[in-house]
Amino acid sequence: MEGTELNWRLLAKRQWPLALSLAGITIAELGSITTSPGWWQVPGVLVICAIAVLAPRRPFDAALALAFAVVCAALHLRFLGVGFEPHFFVSGATISITGAAMATIAILVRESTYGRAGAGTLLVIAAMVTAEVLGWPVVSATEYQQWRPDWTSYLFGATIMLVLAIGTGLYFRARDNERSSQLAASVAAAQNAERMALARELHDVVAHYVTAIVVHAQAGQLNREFDVLPSIAASGNEALTAMRRLVGTLRDGESGSPAASSSLLDDVRSLVDESGLPVRLSVELADAVPQELARSVLRLVQESLTNIRKHASAVSAVDVSLSSQDGVLRLEITDDGVASGVPVGGSGGYGLVGMRERAELLGGTFRAGRREPTGWTVRAELPIA
Known part of the structure; x- marks a missing residue:
C-alpha cells in the first residue's frame, strides 16, 4: 500500500x-x-x-x-x-x-x-x-x-473506461492482499516451527541435565553417606555448557540442534555413558547417516534415556538398538523398569510430543508405549535419503 x-x-x-x-x-x-x-x-x-x-x-x-x-x-x-x-x-x-x-x-x-x-x-x-x-x-x-x-456514446465509453480502470485496480488490490495474507501465514508458520524447534532443544538439553541433578539429589536424601555434591556440580556444569552451545548455535543462525560428530556410534555411546543406566547398545549401520538425521537420532536417544531416569524405577536393563536397512534407519529403545509413582521433575508431558515431531519432520514414524510385563518401548523409523 x-x-x-x-x-x-x-x-x-x-x-x-x-x-x-x-x-x-x-x-x-x-x-x-x-x-x-x-x-x-x-x-x-x-x-x-x-x-x-x-x-x-x-x-x-x-x-x-x-x-x-x-x-x-x-x-x-x-x-x-x-x-x-x-x-x-x-x-x-x-x-x-x-x-x-x-x-x-x-x-x-x-x-x-x-x-x-x-x-x-x-x-x-x-x-x-x-x-x-x-x-x-x-x-x-x-x-x-x-x-x-456522439455525446451519448462518448459518455458511455468514458464510463466504461472508468469502470475498467477502477476494476483493474480492485483486482490487483485483492490479489496483493491475498499474497500478503499468504506471506503472513508462511511467516507465522515459519516462526511457529522455529519456536517449536527451540522448545524441543531447550526441553532436551534442560531436561537431560537437570534430571541428573534431581536424581543425584534424591539419591543423597536416601543415602546420607553418599556424597552427591560432586555429581550435582558436574551435571550443573554440563548443563551450562550445553546451554552456551545452544545459544551460540542460535546466534550463528544455524539449526538449534548441536552438530553431531562424524561418528554417530561415538555420540550415542557418549550419551549412554552419561546416562548412568545399565544400557546394552547394539549398532548396525549399513548406510552413511546425514548430519541432520544424526542430530535427531541423538536427541531421540537422549530424550528416551532421560524419560527412563525420570519415570521408571527398578531398571535392570535398557536396550538401545540402532540399525539401517533399505535406506531406513530404525531406532528402538526398551527398558524393564516399573513406572514411578512420582516422576522426577514433575509431569511435563512435552518429551514424547517433541520426539514425534522430530520423526515426522524427517518423514519418519514414531511409536511409544508400555511393554509387557513391565517397561517402556520407543520405536522410530527415519528415512536416510
Whole structure:
C-alpha cells in the first residue's frame, strides 16, 4: 500500500508493460501532432505518461500531478492551439493522455487507502472533464459540426473506461492482499516451527541435565553417606555448557540442534555413558547417516534415556538398538523398569510430543508405549535419503 515506495528496479520490472503501451500510443499520435505548429505539446504528453508510469512510487501525489498536467495541457491547447487537427480540439485529450489517466486511477485504487483512492480518482476525472470542456470552443462551428462526437456514446465509453480502470485496480488490490495474507501465514508458520524447534532443544538439553541433578539429589536424601555434591556440580556444569552451545548455535543462525560428530556410534555411546543406566547398545549401520538425521537420532536417544531416569524405577536393563536397512534407519529403545509413582521433575508431558515431531519432520514414524510385563518401548523409523 501507499507509504512504501518501490525501488527503481522493482518499479521497472512491474511497469514496463504500461511504459511500452503508452510509448506505442504516443508514437502513433506523433504524426498528427508534429505536422502542426503545436509540436511543443509532445513534451507535455510525455510528462503525463511518465507520471502514470512512476505512479506506484507515490500514487496520490501522482494523481495530483497528472490532474495538474492535464489541465495545463488543455489550457495550452485552448489558447495556443492554432494549427492542430480539429479532432484534437474537440476531444480535448489525446488517447495517450486518456490511457495515462486510466492507468493512474488503477494504480491509485490498487495502492492507496480507499479514501485517498476516491479523492485522487475524482481529481483525475475532474481534470479530464476540464480538458474536454476547454477543447470545445477552439474550433469553428462548422468544424465542430464535422468532428463532434456522439455525446451519448462518448459518455458511455468514458464510463466504461472508468469502470475498467477502477476494476483493474480492485483486482490487483485483492490479489496483493491475498499474497500478503499468504506471506503472513508462511511467516507465522515459519516462526511457529522455529519456536517449536527451540522448545524441543531447550526441553532436551534442560531436561537431560537437570534430571541428573534431581536424581543425584534424591539419591543423597536416601543415602546420607553418599556424597552427591560432586555429581550435582558436574551435571550443573554440563548443563551450562550445553546451554552456551545452544545459544551460540542460535546466534550463528544455524539449526538449534548441536552438530553431531562424524561418528554417530561415538555420540550415542557418549550419551549412554552419561546416562548412568545399565544400557546394552547394539549398532548396525549399513548406510552413511546425514548430519541432520544424526542430530535427531541423538536427541531421540537422549530424550528416551532421560524419560527412563525420570519415570521408571527398578531398571535392570535398557536396550538401545540402532540399525539401517533399505535406506531406513530404525531406532528402538526398551527398558524393564516399573513406572514411578512420582516422576522426577514433575509431569511435563512435552518429551514424547517433541520426539514425534522430530520423526515426522524427517518423514519418519514414531511409536511409544508400555511393554509387557513391565517397561517402556520407543520405536522410530527415519528415512536416510
